[in-house]
Amino acid sequence: MQSSITKLFPPGGESVEHQGLYLRQDLRSIVKPGGSPFVYANFIVSLDGRIAVPDPDSKGVALATQITNKRDWRLFQELAVQADVLITSGRYLREYEEGPKQELLQVYDDPAFRDLGEWRRSRGLSDYPAVAVLSRSLDFNVPQPLRDPQRELFVFTTEQSDTGRKTELASQGAQVITAGENGISGKTLVDELQTAGYRFIYSTAGPRILHLLLTGKVLDRLYLTFASRILGGDPFSSIVEGPLLGSPADFKIHSLYFDPQEPDNLGQFYATFDRQEHTPE
């Protein structure tokens, strides 16, 4: 299988190995002023800007399996392995109970990712990153892989969430943290994770959680894979959902690669963008 991809930005055009693309970014060497956490998020997007498609089983949306593929998933895992903590949603843990479409919690037994498990061990990191689940409803149970006492699990929720559910999730081993009145504040979330000793925070969640990371001005880097397919579908589901941002979130391109492989040899682009502080005129 052809494994090289072409670097398009910064310009140069050289071929590089697909495997290791994001490991070579060496995120854990990034030092921010004051030692504050480095927060990053990742999406695969269709040409029409969709990350999810209408779900025939519900009124909502589901993962766009028309665009997900092995090569993008490998890079997703290269970002996950470098994290201290993964952010996910209550919705994902509900899906997990029924059989997840994408496995986020038990990864390194898979031969395709065994090298990544070794990558963590050789750096003296815990076997897996901690997990931070964001939820208002608290309508899920702690899944088996996260009941392991070696794995730290945080549930971030709101003042208005059900106290009985908070107690129940705490009894299942979660550290339950109230981080907002009606909705979670991105700033409080990241401050709490920093207090817990975490510096590298990877959001694997969707558009509402990206919105709170943007409004909290805590997102540092955005990874986007552009799959060369148009999907359509109503409701439209993009990387961010929620009210108009008070000021636009500006990003500067950090790198861009073209991969001629999947899906179905159409090729896809891997782009990395760094958040820029918006300077009012």
Ligand SMILES: NC(=O)c1ccc[n+]([C@@H]2O[C@H](COP(=O)([O-])OP(=O)(O)OC[C@H]3O[C@@H](n4cnc5c(N)ncnc54)[C@H](OP(=O)(O)O)[C@@H]3O)[C@@H](O)[C@H]2O)c1
């Ligand atoms: N293509 C891609 O790369 C990509 C990436 C990520 C997700 N997706 C897809 O996008 C869809 C949505 O994913 P997602 O559920 O992770 O998306 P999300 O919209 O970021 O998160 C939604 C869930 O997170 C909780 N939540 C969100 N905002 C909150 C707030 N302010 N305060 C408290 N809780 C909050 C809620 O959980 P409760 O309902 O438990 O209250 C809510 O159901 C899925 O179909 C997924 O497969 C695609």
